[in-house]
Amino acid sequence: xxxxxxxxxxxxxxxxxxxxxxxxxxxxxxxxxxxxxxxxxxxxxxxxxxxxxxxxxxxxxxxxxxxxxxxxxxxxxxxxxxxxxxxxxxxxxxxxxxxxxxxxxxxxxxxxxxxxxxxxxxxxxxxxxxxxxxxxxxxxxxxxxxxxxxxxxxxxxxxxxxxxxxxxxxxxxxxxxxxxxxxxxxxxxxxxxxxxxxxxxxxxxxxxxxxxxxxxxxxxxxxxxxxxxxxxxxxxxxxxxxxxxxxxxxxxxxxxxxxxxxxxxxxxxxxxxxxxxxxxxxxxxxxxxxxxxxx
Amino acid sequence: xxxxxxxxxxxxxxxxxxxxxxxxxxxxxxxxxxxxxxxxxxxxxxxxxxxxxxxxxxxxxxxxxxxxxxxxxxxxxxxxxxxxxxxxxxxxxxxxxxxxxxxxxxxxxxxxxxxxxxxxxxxxxxxxxxxxxxxxxxxxxxxxxxxxxxxxxxxxxxxxxxxxxxxxxxxxxxxxxxxxxxxxxxxxxxxxxxxxxxxxxxxxxxxxxxxxxxxxxxxxxxxxxxxxxxxxxxxxxxxxxxxxxxxxxxxxxxxxxxxxxxxxxxxxxxxxxxxxxxxxxxxxxxxxxxxxxxxxxxxxxxxxxxxxxxxxxxxxxxxxxxxxxxxxxxxxxxxxxxxxxxxxxxxxxxxxxxxxxxxxxxxxxxxxxxxxxxxxxxxxxxxxxxxxxxxxx
Numbered sequence: 078x079x080x081x082x083x084x085x086x087x088x089x090x091x092x093x094x095x096x097x098x099x100x101x102x103x104x105x106x107x108x109x110x111x112x113x114x115x116x117x118x119x120x121x122x123x124x125x126x127x128x129x130x131x132x133x134x135x136x137x138x139x140x141x142x143x144x145x146x147x148x149x150x151x152x153x154x155x156x157x158x159x160x161x162x163x164x165x166x167x168x169x170x171x172x173x174x175x176x177x178x179x180x181x182x183x184x185x186x187x188x189x190x191x192x193x194x195x196x197x198x199x200x201x202x203x204x205x206x207x208x209x210x211x212x213x214x215x216x217x218x219x220x221x222x223x224x225x226x227x228x229x230x231x232x233x234x235x236x237x238x239x240x241x242x243x244x245x246x247x248x249x250x251x252x253x254x255x256x257x258x259x260x261x262x263x264x265x266x267x268x269x270x271x272x273x274x275x276x277x278x279x280x281x282x283x284x285x286x287x288x289x290x291x292x293x294x295x296x297x298x299x300x301x302x303x304x305x306x307x308x309x310x311x312x313x314x315x316x317x318x319x320x321x322x323x324x325x326x327x328x329x330x331x332x333x334x335x336x337x338x339x340x341x342x343x344x345x346x347x348x349x350x351x352x353x354x355x356x357x358x359x360x361x362x363x364x365x366x367x368x369x370x371x372x
Numbered sequence: 373x374x375x376x377x378x379x380x381x382x383x384x385x386x387x388x389x390x391x392x393x394x395x396x397x398x399x400x401x402x403x404x405x406x407x408x409x410x411x412x413x414x415x416x417x418x419x420x421x422x423x424x425x426x427x428x429x430x431x432x433x434x435x436x437x438x439x440x441x442x443x444x445x446x447x448x449x450x451x452x453x454x455x456x457x458x459x460x461x462x463x464x465x466x467x468x469x470x471x472x473x474x475x476x477x478x479x480x481x482x483x484x485x486x487x488x489x490x491x492x493x494x495x496x497x498x499x500x501x502x503x504x505x506x507x508x509x510x511x512x513x514x515x516x517x518x519x520x521x522x523x524x525x526x527x528x529x530x531x532x533x534x535x536x537x538x539x540x541x542x543x544x545x546x547x548x549x550x551x552x553x554x555x556x557x558x559x560x561x562x563x564x565x566x567x568x569x570x571x572x573x574x575x576x577x578x579x580x581x582x583x584x585x586x587x588x589x590x591x592x593x594x595x596x597x598x599x600x601x602x603x604x605x606x607x608x609x610x611x612x613x614x615x616x617x618x619x620x621x622x623x624x625x626x627x628x629x630x631x632x633x634x635x636x637x638x639x640x641x642x643x644x645x646x647x648x649x650x651x652x653x654x655x656x657x658x659x660x661x662x663x664x665x666x667x668x669x670x671x672x673x674x675x676x677x678x679x680x681x682x683x684x685x686x687x688x689x690x691x692x693x694x695x696x697x698x699x700x701x702x703x704x705x706x707x708x709x710x711x712x713x714x715x716x717x718x719x720x721x722x723x724x725x726x727x728x729x730x731x732x733x734x735x736x737x738x739x740x741x742x743x744x745x746x747x748x749x750x751x752x753x754x755x756x757x758x759x760x761x762x763x764x765x
Contacts, residue, residue: 083596090588197421198609200644207644208619219620292585292613293642301585329586336589342552342579344589 095329314362428690
């Protein structure tokens with residue numbers, strides 16, 4: 078390989094894994110956008126969905142066309158349950174309290190998955206072979222990488238349209254900016270929040286299902302992607318959906334470049350350096366406009 | 373004044389004598405008919421596959437008890453689930469040691485961090501601990517009177533692999549992929565040192581961060597280095613991600629791994645069948661071995677093991693780590709104290725059960741120093757032994 082090919086290869090690899098981070102960043106941004114709550118359980122909600130999909134595919138032997146939609150349905154149920162059973166129950170909720178509830182939720186899901194499926198890591202079958210690739214010159218791109226990027230772009234595009242043009246989308250924005258006024262204007266803010274959680278859970282689950290075939294399905298599988306998705310969301314500005322996807326892609330590319338050219342051992346530290354840098358230099362992120370609440 | 377001093381000395385002597393006598397007649401965990409032995413190990417949680425170690429030991433003890441026990445005493449085995457969590461290990465060990473009849477000795481115990489959490493506690497009480505289930509240098513640096521390591525050191529294991537790869541397989545372009553922790557760095561240190569002895573150096577060293585899930589840049593580095601052989605000193609998940617990523621990048625070197633990844637059926641299952649033709653080290657006979665002792669254990673497994681248990685390397689390791697302890701208990705005789713057991717263990721020279729030869733001595737606490745090299749076949753399920761027991765050159 079000459080000097081250029083590895084660079085291109087690393088860029089392609091970074092963009093594809095960044096797509097998965099982007100999906101998580103989108104999921105985080107949706108919940109943040111509507112409630113200013115950072116959902117620490119996002120990664121493990123995706124993890125438990127991957128285990129659920131595995132259980133449908135392998136022990137039960139369901140075909141992919143049935144198992145994957147069922148898994149997404151399961152993810153939405155988890156999202157709805159999280160909002161309805163946990164967050165909504167908070168007495169005199171403030172943002173910090175709600176964030177801590179999501180932390181507790183993460184521990185519950187992690188504990189449940191460890192107990193239910195934890196004994197052995199699992200190998201996730203998938204409808205496209207993870208080793209099928211396109212070869213362009215010296216460049217190798219797997220079908221799974223292409224699919225991941227395509228899904229991320231499609232979801233981001235769909236969301237952009239949804240928030241711009243649909244009534245529900247606008248209602249979600251209004252709910253974040255001022256819940257009381259939104260309610261006075263006739264928006265059913267509780268339903269909006271429930272919907273945000275359902276939507277975010279489904280999008281996060283897509284990331285989990287796309288990441289699972291690249292390694293093993295195990296209780297720890299989403300820790301690293303979750304943190305990187307978080308870095309991506311912060312980078313993009315937390316409330317900006319295009320920003321979230323862009324942030325995820327940048328994190329994927331930067332950490333791969335860093336891993337290849339600087340150090341593999343410290344590769345996973347890069348996203349945190351990005352978070353600190355962004356919070357110091359441009360706290361509203363790359364694409365979000367800083368929304369200042371007027372008192 | 374002089375009188376007072378000698379009185380004090382005499383009093384101290386009497387107290388010491390009394391204490392000594394009480395100890396000889398009343399060793400915690402030993403009664404006329406029982407020896408109490410403990411072990412921790414994860415039975416639930418993410419490290420649960422290694423829980424088979426503690427269950428393997430149980431079958432060995434049942435087999436011994438059914439054959440009449442040791443010098444008229446039966447082994448009473450106390451194992452508990454610590455979920456691979458050092459805090460739980462410590463709490464559980466304390467509970468066993470300080471409650472009920474006490475514990476005479478511990479055996480096995482999965483994990484470096486879990487073991488480190490109780491190492492000092494056991495040392496202070498002089499409780500003998502044989503065969504921690506990890507090849508860590510921490511057990512023997514410095515050697516402790518009561519702690520007898522069995523598992524061969526990762527450093528030595530890596531050296532044997534390099535010897536084999538260089539002399540038998542004629543490999544010279546060897547890369548090392550290592551976990552960025554004590555385990556991985558021990559492997560790196562051993563492999564690098566031994567390559568140097570052969571006048572070689574690794575074509576590349578690639579470290580893996582603990583939480584990393586995306587190893588594309590790692591694999592691309594390995595591929596670009598021109599390596600034809602990659603030695604992996606990583607955990608099972610990272611090994612699987614590496615092999616899958618490499619398969620997608622059309623990179624197919626000779627994969628080589630440490631004994632921690634020697635459970636071929638497990639690795640094949642979780643890697644989607646990629647664990648084929650992998651060379652690795654083994655510290656005990658293979659599960660398929662037909663040696664007479666192994667066949668006896670196999671019979672015990674059929675008789676005592678719970679339904680659904682698998683005759684795999686972790687289960688076998690639980691038997692293997694306890695063999696030297698059982699031999700020590702036999703040699704110590706009916707008069708069983710910590711000191712008599714330690715003396716008996718120190719008398720072990722070239723003792724062999726289903727592991728390599730094991731020997732201790734005063735100040736020598738690393739029992740086994742040899743491993744052999746094996747390889748999975750085309751299916752990834754069958755294992756072929758490639759060498760005899762080897763020590764590094």
